[in-house]
Amino acid sequence: MAEVTHALSDVLDQLESSIHGESIAVTEVIEKLGTHSFASLMLVFSLISTSPASAIPGITTVVAVVVFIMVVQMIAGRNCLWLPGFITRRRMSSEKLCKGIGWLRKPVHFVERFLKPRLTFLFHRPWLWLPLILILCLTLFMPFMEIIPTSGSIASAVIALFAAGLLTRDGALVIASLVLLSGVPVAVWYFGFGG
Incomplete structure (x- = not known):
């Protein structure tokens, strides 16, 4: 149980x-x-875009591309991640990254207290495909979210929630992410363009 409850901090x-x-x-x-x-890589990249490190120009778009490629490979059943060179060569500010990690520590420690393996059938096909397909759709909109303040961070936070559930085998987080994944595009459109 200790390995599960500290999995996010370990990442x-x-x-x-x-x-x-x-x-x-x-x-x-x-x-x-x-x-x-x-799961760890999806969690890290989505958390980077959720934290103050999202101030790095273009980071939301980079995260969207990384997660999109990652999800496609997960659906295809690949065991080893491949990313194109123009993504892997991109550099991020160490200072902003460290600041982002420090900011994430407290919420991660808080969340970890409630994590445990449950509803694990959700991590098997075809159940796993539903959140993956929704994330795939969400990443297509994320580059455009850069023009709406904080919307990219909200989308990334929902992806991080799913990744955290995947990493800790907590199906309750997956269900929560499913609900939020369904509502994020609508909320972003309404508050960004509808009002």
């Missing part, structure tokens, strides 16, 4: 330990977490 620790110098390349993050760790 943040791994990300933090990969940071060095003034900037870090996307490929260095992937190498640190491992190309087989789809």
